[in-house]
Amino acid sequence: MAITRSLRGIGARVVGGVWRIGFGTRFFLMTLFYSGLSFRRFRLTVRELFFTGVMSLIIILVAGLFVGIVLGMQGYETLKRYGSESALGTLVALSLVRELGPVLAALLFASRAGSAMTAEIGLMKATEQISAMEMMAVNPIARVVAPRFWAGVISMPLLAAMFSAMGVFGGYMVGVVMIGVDEGSFWSQMQSAVDFQHDILNGVIKSVVFGVAVTVISLFEGFDAPPTAEGVSGATTRTVVQSSLAILLLDVILTAFMFRGE
Amino acid sequence: MERSTLDLWVGIFVVVGFGALAVLAFKVGNLSTYNVSQSYQLQAYFDNIGGLKAQASVKSAGVLVGRVTEVRLDTSLYKARVTMNIDKRYQFPKDTFANILTSGLLGEQYIGLMAGGDEVMLKDGEEFKKTQSAVVLEDLIGKFLYGKAEETK
Numbered sequence: 311m312a313i314t315r316s317l318r319g320i321g322a323r324v325v326g327g328v329w330r331i332g333f334g335t336r337f338f339l340m341t342l343f344y345s346g347l348s349f350r351r352f353r354l355t356v357r358e359l360f361f362t363g364v365m366s367l368i369i370i371l372v373a374g375l376f377v378g379i380v381l382g383m384q385g386y387e388t389l390k391r392y393g394s395e396s397a398l399g400t401l402v403a404l405s406l407v408r409e410l411g412p413v414l415a416a417l418l419f420a421s422r423a424g425s426a427m428t429a430e431i432g433l434m435k436a437t438e439q440i441s442a443m444e445m446m447a448v449n450p451i452a453r454v455v456a457p458r459f460w461a462g463v464i465s466m467p468l469l470a471a472m473f474s475a476m477g478v479f480g481g482y483m484v485g486v487v488m489i490g491v492d493e494g495s496f497w498s499q500m501q502s503a504v505d506f507q508h509d510i511l512n513g514v515i516k517s518v519v520f521g522v523a524v525t526v527i528s529l530f531e532g533f534d535a536p537p538t539a540e541g542v543s544g545a546t547t548r549t550v551v552q553s554s555l556a557i558l559l560l561d562v563i564l565t566a567f568m569f570r571g572e
Numbered sequence: 573m574e575r576s577t578l579d580l581w582v583g584i585f586v587v588v589g590f591g592a593l594a595v596l597a598f599k600v601g602n603l604s605t606y607n608v609s610q611s612y613q614l615q616a617y618f619d620n621i622g623g624l625k626a627q628a629s630v631k632s633a634g635v636l637v638g639r640v641t642e643v644r645l646d647t648s649l650y651k652a653r654v655t656m657n658i659d660k661r662y663q664f665p666k667d668t669f670a671n672i673l674t675s676g677l678l679g680e681q682y683i684g685l686m687a688g689g690d691e692v693m694l695k696d697g698e699e700f701k702k703t704q705s706a707v708v709l710e711d712l713i714g715k716f717l718y719g720k721a722e723e724t725k
Contacts, residue, residue: 360578364585403600468589475592478600497599502636505627506601514593 334530337451341459341529344452354457355464362423362458363465367472369422370415374473377410378402378480385481386489395491399500402481403474407504407513408569411474413561416520419466420553424528427458428549431532432542440533455533459525466521467514474513512568519560524553611638611657615699616670616683621652622706624672624681630656632685637662640683656683665690666698672706681706 348355385401431454434440443450478500485491504510528549535545618624621643630638638658646653658664667688674681685700694700 356579356582359582359585363589364581367585367588407596407600465585465589468586468592471589471592471596475595475600478596500600501602502629504601506597508627510593510596510601 330534333534334526337455337530337533338526340451341456341526344449345456345460347449347452348457348460354453355460358457358461359465361426362419362461363469366419366422366465366469369418370469370473371476373414373418374406374411374476375480377414377473378406378477378482379484381405381410381477382481382484382489386485386491395485395489396495397499398481398485398491399478399496400503402485403478403500403504404509406474406477406481407509409561409565411477412470412513412517412520413557415470415473416466416517416524416557417554419462419469419521420524420528420557421550423462423465424524424549424553425546427462427525427528428532428535428546429542431455431458431529432535432537432545435533435535436537436539436542438537455529458529462525462528463518463521466524467517470513470517470520512564516561516564516568519564520557523556523560527553527556610660612660612696613641614656614658614664614694615697616654616656616703617646617649617651617699618654618670618672618703618705619651620705620708621654622672622674622681622708624654624683624706628680628682630658630683630685632662632664632687637685654683663693666692666694667702668694668700669702669704670700671704674707 381402382398385398386395389395389397389401431440434454440450440454443453482496486493486496531545531549531552532542535541624640624643626640626643628640629636630640638656640654640656642653642655644653645651664685665688667690669686669688671684671686672681673684688702
């Protein structure tokens, strides 16, 4: 009997998971389909840009600076062994632009803005604001979900670029100002190694993909949350966990496509 | 529709974001140093290219003049055919030497161009006639050991 019960439990979980994936996909397509309003009344999107983008500014800039400083110190320690301290700029810039900028900015964005989006929409649903909108023939996806989606997609690459730029500045502070690596070789080696298309543009593509993934997951979790206090808190936790995993998984896939050695 | 402080903050955010992108493109990246549209293609055949890869730099007298765009094996000659994009500002004589060099002992490989004395310049799509392959460390060590063995005889 215990076997049947556990089998039944596994089956229910699988079916439930597939069900959620299907619902999530439909939700994503609906968001794209009803995006017209968020551009016609751009004010809605600007308001969300303020909450997702501007409010994440400080944490992104400070975190980028710290990561750049650490990269500068650690990179110097390692490069010194091979007598190639002048490559410090290359190391800092490439690791930030290709990987750390998009990934860390997206992780911070998921926990700073994604969780807030889930909690907000979950609470709107719990207090029946979403149903009230439907009652007034206002499409909640067009009015509430799509502006948040586009705000997230627009702000993510900008935040990642700021993170990388701040990180390079941090690496410069440590490498050139504190340790005393030659400033000319720091910048010139960096410029000859970092390619605009191959490195910077691919980093931007990565951050756009992460932005889509994080916002869709957060909005869907909020929209799908059980309308109780417990349900909203669970949905917020799931947002952070699933977004982080999605970012890292997508990073593996994108990196495999973008940087295959040649 | 009225302007509000919220718009100001969003404006600052967008400007700073694009500013950061511009810094990455011009200060960190190489967008300012070469322009793809104003370049011409040249080819060269090498017996052995060592570790040369696409995107490797092409230098003349140490100055970056272009980049390698493609490396492939020509099966009619069994030689490596290297295609490179050279900046339009720089023209090279027909008898220019193309060598594969290494920056530093273990650095990456690049193509060094040594201009010849011919008065006719290379045009788009033409090839370098005189090339020198990469120095393969294993061959060098092999020759050295062989030479040592000869000496001790």
